[in-house]
Each structure stands twice: as C-alpha cells, then as structure tokens.
Amino acid sequence: MVLSRCRQYLLITMSELNAFLHTDLKPISPSPLDSLELARGNRSLEGMKVAIKDNIAVADWPLTAGSKILDGYISPYDATVITKLKRAGATLIGKTNLDEFAMGSSTETSAFGPALNPWDNTRVPGGSSGGSAAAVAAGLCDVALGSDTAGSIRQPAAFCGVTGLKPTYGSVSRYGLVALASSFDVIGAMAYKAEDVERVFAAMSGQDEFDQTTFSYKYKPEGVKVDGLKIGLPRELWELEIDPEIKKATQELVKFFVDRGAKISDVSLPSLPLALPAYYVILPAEASANLARFDGIRYKHSEPTETLLERYTKTRSVGFGAEVKRRILLGTFALSVGHYDAYYQQAVNVQRKIEQEHQEVFEKVDVLISPTTPSLPFKIGEKIDDPIEMYKSDLLTVGANLAGVPAISLPVGFSKSGLPIGAQIIAKRGSDNVVLDLAKIFQAETEHHNRRPEPSNHQ
Amino acid sequence: MTELSREDINHLAKLARISLSDDDHKILERDLPKIVEFVDQITRAKVDAAPTSATTRLAELRSDEPQNRTLSKEILKKTAPEFKDGFVQVPAVFTNNNE
Numbered sequence: 001m002v003l004s005r006c007r008q009y010l011l012i013t014m015s016e017l018n019a020f021l022h023t024d025l026k027p028i029s030p031s032p033l034d035s036l037e038l039a040r041g042n043r044s045l046e047g048m049k050v051a052i053k054d055n056i057a058v059a060d061w062p063l064t065a066g067s068k069i070l071d072g073y074i075s076p077y078d079a080t081v082i083t084k085l086k087r088a089g090a091t092l093i094g095k096t097n098l099d100e101f102a103m104g105s106s107t108e109t110s111a112f113g114p115a116l117n118p119w120d121n122t123r124v125p126g127g128s129s130g131g132s133a134a135a136v137a138a139g140l141c142d143v144a145l146g147s148d149t150a151g152s153i154r155q156p157a158a159f160c161g162v163t164g165l166k167p168t169y170g171s172v173s174r175y176g177l178v179a180l181a182s183s184f185d186v187i188g189a190m191a192y193k194a195e196d197v198e199r200v201f202a203a204m205s206g207q208d209e210f211d212q213t214t215f216s217y218k219y220k221p222e223g224v225k226v227d228g229l230k231i232g233l234p235r236e237l238w239e240l241e242i243d244p245e246i247k248k249a250t251q252e253l254v255k256f257f258v259d260r261g262a263k264i265s266d267v268s269l270p271s272l273p274l275a276l277p278a279y280y281v282i283l284p285a286e287a288s289a290n291l292a293r294f295d296g297i298r299y300k301h302s303e304p305t306e307t308l309l310e311r312y313t314k315t316r317s318v319g320f321g322a323e324v325k326r327r328i329l330l331g332t333f334a335l336s337v338g339h340y341d342a343y344y345q346q347a348v349n350v351q352r353k354i355e356q357e358h359q360e361v362f363e364k365v366d367v368l369i370s371p372t373t374p375s376l377p378f379k380i381g382e383k384i385d386d387p388i389e390m391y392k393s394d395l396l397t398v399g400a401n402l403a404g405v406p407a408i409s410l411p412v413g414f415s416k417s418g419l420p421i422g423a424q425i426i427a428k429r430g431s432d433n434v435v436l437d438l439a440k441i442f443q444a445e446t447e448h449h450n451r452r453p454e455p456s457n458h459q
Numbered sequence: 460m461t462e463l464s465r466e467d468i469n470h471l472a473k474l475a476r477i478s479l480s481d482d483d484h485k486i487l488e489r490d491l492p493k494i495v496e497f498v499d500q501i502t503r504a505k506v507d508a509a510p511t512s513a514t515t516r517l518a519e520l521r522s523d524e525p526q527n528r529t530l531s532k533e534i535l536k537k538t539a540p541e542f543k544d545g546f547v548q549v550p551a552v553f554t555n556n557n558e
Contacts, residue, residue: 034556073538074538076530106516155508236493274500274506296540297540298539300540304542308551308553313476316476330494333495334475336474346501350504353506
C-alpha cells in the first residue's frame with residue numbers, strides 16, 4: 001500500500017510539474033549485452049535512475065526537442081552519451097521537458113507547456129534544461145542529463161537548488177544531441193550532489209569518432225588542494241546588477257575557500273560585457289543553419305501540400321514556435337549579404353577575444369567564481385514577452401560557453417522567501433575535475449545541497 | 460542602427476522557408492528591431508581580426524575516412540512521412556507552372 005501511494009504521489013508530481021514529456025515510456029534497464037560490459041567491471045552507474053533531456057536521442061523513444069515539428073518522430077539510434085550510460089549500468093527513466101530546441105531560459109517556449117519549479121510552482125524552473133532540473137529537485141530521478149549552450153544547465157540548476165556541470169567543450173560527444181549552436185553545445189549532468197554529477201560525467205566523457213570536435217579526454221579526480229588555491233573574481237560579472245541575496249550567498253562560497261587557505265584577487269576579462277550580444281549573433285546564425293534540416297521530409301512531421309517548396313514553408317511555419325522563428329530570422333539576417341561582416345564576422349572576433357582573455361586570466365588564477373544568475377527564479381509569464389530580458393538570464397553564464405571552458409553551478413543558499421541560490425565555479429579548458437573537486441569539498445561541509453522542496457509546493 | 464521593415468522581415472522569412480501569419484508578424488515586428496539594436500553594440504566594438512581558434516578548440520582531428528554505417532529501409536520507413544515502393548516519397552519538385 002505504501003508503495004502504491006508513493007507511485008501515485010510520483011505520478012501527481014510528474015504531471016503537475018510537467019517535468020517529463022512522453023510520460024508513458026517504459027524505463028530502459030541495462031540489456032544482457034550491456035551486462036557483459038557490467039561483468040567486465042564497469043558498474044559505475046548501476047542502479048542509478050537517469051532522466052534524459054528530450055533533445056538527446058534514445059533509440060526507440062520519441063525525440064521532440066520540445067517542438068511540434070518533431071511530434072511523432074521516434075529516434076532510430078542512441079546518442080553516444082546514451083550508449084555510454086547504458087554500458088555503465090544506468091537505468092533510463094524518461095525524457096524531460098525543455099524550451100523548444102533549447103531556445104529559452106524558462107521552459108516556457110516548450111510546445112508542450114512549461115515545466116514548473118518544485119520550490120514554488122508559480123515560478124519557472126529555468127531553462128532550457130528546466131524539466132531536468134525540476135525532475136532532480138523533486139526527487140523524480142537521481143541524475144538528469146541537460147545541455148548547455150549559454151547557461152542551459154547552470155541556470156536551471158541554480159533555480160532548482162541542484163548541482164549542474166557544463167563540461168569543457170569537446171570533452172563530451174554531441175553525437176545524437178539535437179544541434180542548436182554547434183560551436184557551444186555541450187551535454188552535462190545535473191544532480192543534488194556534485195559526486196553524482198561527477199560519476200555521470202566520468203562515464204560519458206571522452207573522444208568519439210562521431211563528433212570531430214571531441215578531443216582525447218580521460219576524466220580523473222585531481223584531489224585539488226584549497227590551501228593556496230588562487231580564486232579570481234571577474235570584475236565584469238560582479239559589477240552587474242545582481243540580486244543582493246544572490247551576491248551575499250556567493251560571497252559565502254568564496255569565504256568558505258578563503259577560510260581554508262585560498263587567496264582571492266579581482267581579475268578582469270574586458271570583453272566579457274560583449275559576450276551576450278556576440279552570442280545572440282552567433283547562436284541564431286548557427287541555429288538557422290542547423291534547423292534548415294527540418295523540412296517536412298526527414299523527421300516524420302509533415303504538412304500535406306502540392307509542391308515541395310510549399311511542403312518546406314508550411315511544415316516549418318506550423319511546426320516552429322515564436323522564439324524559434326525569431327532566432328531563425330535573426331540568424332538569416334546576420335548571415336545575409338551586407339550584414340555578414342558587420343555582425344557575424346565581428347561576433348566571431350569578439351568570441352575569440354573572450355576565449356583569449358580566459359586563457360590569459362587562467363595563467364594568473366586557478367578558478368573564477370561568480371553568481372550563476374542575476375535574479376531569483378522568476379514568475380511564469382514574467383519575461384516571456386520581452387526577449388531581451390529573457391536573454392539576460394544568461395548574462396553570467398554565457399562567457400564560459402564562448403570560451404569553451406568548464407563551469408559548475410552549485411547550491412550556495414536560499415533567499416528569505418525560500419528560493420534556491422546558485423553560484424558558479426569556472427576553470428580552464430580540461431579542468432572539469434577542478435570545479436567538481438571544489439564543489440565536492442564545499443558540499444562535504446555544508447548542507448545547502450541536502451535541502452529539499454516541501455511536497456506542498458508541488459502537490 | 461539597422462532598420463528592419465515589414466518588407467525586410469518578409470524577405471528573411473522567404474529565405475528561411477517560413478511563411479508568417481499575422482500573429483507572427485506582430486511579434487517579429489515588435490521584437491526583431493529590439494534584438495538587432497541589442498546586438499548592434501558589437502559592430503562598434505574595437506576588436507582585432509580573430510586569432511585562429513581552430514587550433515585551440517580542435518586539438519586533434521580524426522582521420523577522414525568513411526565509416527561503414529548503413530541506414531536500413533526499416534528505419535527510413537519509420538522516420539519519413541511518406542514511403543512508397545521502397546522509396547521516400549516527396550511532392551513534385553517542378554509543377555506545370557514552372558514549365
């Protein structure tokens with residue numbers, strides 16, 4: 001009886017939070033073939049229940065990327081990360097809600113309705129990996145996979161009080177991830193504890209012949225020493241308009257390390273204020289090219305028409321939502337004759353400058369620390385009609401994507417109103433183990449990551 | 460600042476193979492100029508031509524050899540909207556009007 005009541009409770013929270021799409025899926029447990037691998041000793045994820053953001057391909061499961069244009073499409077193959085999770089013994093429990101094609105910071109652009117924040121269901125869980133963050137926060141899975149192009153793992157992790165890693169670009173294969181902006185997209189894990197994020201990252205990272213941007217990477221924990229650690233506080237991020245409660249909680253994180261022998265210094269990445277505008281040129285440009293493949297022929301959904309040209313335009317007009325259309329047209333604009341040099345080429349110059357400034361700053365310090373988000377989780381509907389305000393959700397996170405460096409968001413406190421607060425630790429390319437180690441060290445002595453939302457918030 | 464007229468937006472939509480409803484137009488005419496104004500600040504930034512990033516990002520390239528991977532008809536059948544006599548079916552590319 002207790003069990004069935006639990007099951008019922010799970011179903012209620014699952015449907016009410018709208019964290020999952022395709023709720024009738026049967027969990028996928030390790031197959032006999034995978035068991036061979038398990039028998040060989042790689043059992044690192046055995047028994048772990050993992051939810052998958054619905055822009056990552058799982059064979060024989062639907063794959064919508066939160067869009068009507070992929071409604072009815074069943075993925076014919078597994079993404080590389082899925083193959084690796086299965087081999088390590090993980091159980092896949094379902095697919096999570098997201099902003100349409102991961103374009104958004106609230107999951108409100110999902111064609112299947114927004115996911116809700118388990119800490120306060122009148123607020124957004126963040127995005128675009130909002131369903132993943134909500135599912136972890138509500139205890140519906142142990143770990144969830146997300147993808148991060150400008151903050152899409154870290155911002156929802158912060159909004160839902162969980163830990164989320166945006167790995168080094170190229171350390172995790174993008175094969176089987178629905179492409180948004182291929183230069184920045186990276187798959188990462190979210191969980192309450194950094195330790196669980198680490199286990200999944202260790203299992204799914206590494207070079208992949210199906211993604212030429214991956215490099216040979218083998219995760220190993222480093223055993224970072226906090227005594228003598230050099231922490232940089234990027235002036236351009238700390239000077240932004242940030243909620244005072246978020247700033248204070250992030251300062252507590254810095255103080256934690258300082259109390260244990262770390263040294264802090266103000267550092268500057270002068271081009272960082274241009275990161276968000278540059279991103280909103282490169283992202284639409286890449287997205288408009290990547291989304292050209294949705295033509296009403298290759299991915300099931302199709303509007304009946306007389307001619308091929310009509311097939312393209314009608315399927316895309318009906319299938320894409322407002323934010324996707326906005327970004328496709330913006331990208332078409334940035335790539336068109338007469339605008340290419342002024343916008344796209346200039347944005348790429350800015351991006352590489354930011355990458356260079358990160359390389360230089362990491363010659364002086366080991367890590368950077370800043371808040372993850374400028375504001376606490378906002379109300380559903382608050383920003384959806386103002387794209388610029390919505391884009392500013394990524395002000396603090398987008399720099400790490402332009403630089404290709406790893407960054408982790410971890411819970412560092414709660415507002416007086418009881419909403420979670422996240423801060424991010426950023427390191428140089430390939431130093432994912434450093435940010436994970438520091439998060440583990442912080443969590444070993446603090447309790448923020450052990451706090452759970454009251455069931456009354458999401459019943 | 461770059462202006463974006465209704466006509467410009469229609470032209471972009473045509474290039475992107477999207478037809479726009481009146482509602483789409485309302486939203487895009489309100490938002491696109493604002494977004495272009497927001498990103499416009501990069502056009503005024505003094506930044507040197509980009510140093511090559513490819514070397515730092517793509518440290519090692521894989522060998523350029525075709526992989527032996529096949530796509531079965533069964534999979535094609537499942538993913539294509541229309542399938543007939545062993546082929547994916549699409550509407551006519553040319554119509555009488557084009558002749």
